[in-house]
Amino acid sequence: MSFTPLTEQLIEALQVLPGVGSRSAERMALQLLERDRTGAESLTRALRSALDGVRQCERCRALSESELCTLCSDDDRDHSLICVVETPQDREAIELSGGFRGDYFILQGHLSPIDGIGPEELGIPQLIDRVRDGGIQEVVLATNATMEGEATAHYLIEQLGPLGTAVSRLAQGVSRGELGRVDSGTLSHALTDRKQVSFEHD
């Protein structure tokens, strides 16, 4: 198909969306410009508002519309515990399990040197600073039991070890894949039975 230059630009830009290739992007652009201008206007406004109003929580990196997210500013939670997860979905799974009432730190991914994702991209220096500032009794590592999740946990153990704060990992049972795939009961137990990492042997 031949398109006008601005339509071509839109087709190109739509491909930043996950799972959208050139064919779907063409279909989307035509739908928006030919048949649903009202929807296209709402989408443009929603994108603008979200980009301007949604940022990362300064403490845990969750999406938030204020400096601290709802969980980080909740006085009923134990702010001396930090559970480190890869994604907001993992945080959600742990919240639903009811097994944890502390803070979270969301890496928004895992170490993946091949994709240019190192400690900086995951906010790890920020997590180290927070632990170093004191007031943290324990860091619970709840990265996925995948190769990348394990590598990320090992890196965190190396970095946190010298600081003297307790570091623990989820108990067996959720050690086979992704947190979101584990049922709430198992996840809750894995949190309760978490094992402290011994730095002598690492």
Add this chain to the structure above:
Amino acid sequence: MSFTPLTEQLIEALQVLPGVGSRSAERMALQLLERDRTGAESLTRALRSALDGVRQCERCRALSESELCTLCSDDDRDHSLICVVETPQDREAIELSGGFRGDYFILQGHLSPIDGIGPEELGIPQLIDRVRDGGIQEVVLATNATMEGEATAHYLIEQLGPLGTAVSRLAQGVSRGELGRVDSGTLSHALTDRKQVSFEHD
């Protein structure tokens, strides 16, 4: 998952895209806000520019960045012939077949009362006006050979008949489904061998 209000709005707005349900919209919103702000900015800008700069050609309803699209303003084409198609994809198929060198009129759909799509939505009054204004020798109906395409063609025949301009339809061979599925050779022949509609029998 729980999301911030502006993230919820974005998830809702993304569902105007064809084939995007609530799960894909969630994945898209998180991708844009957590991992690809640069892409999200480009997408927002591309949407804004396309909505402001792309409109319908005043003659044929194709997407265009000026009053008349490239085809309608091409002096080498025969502006006394109008081929009526359902979609820009159909126009593209006919262009690729090389069997037609006149103007087009793109309905951007077909009659579908159940979806609230009547003659107005397809720009039919605009087409009738253009024929009534004179200078048109023939209108070639190239709607799809589907039930809706046929109903649309019959409606057009009823409206165009009294105006005295020749009206024709594609020859057999492309009468089994959608234009875009027919090979170029067959389509080119169907255009050359088009049959004039006799108004006495309609």
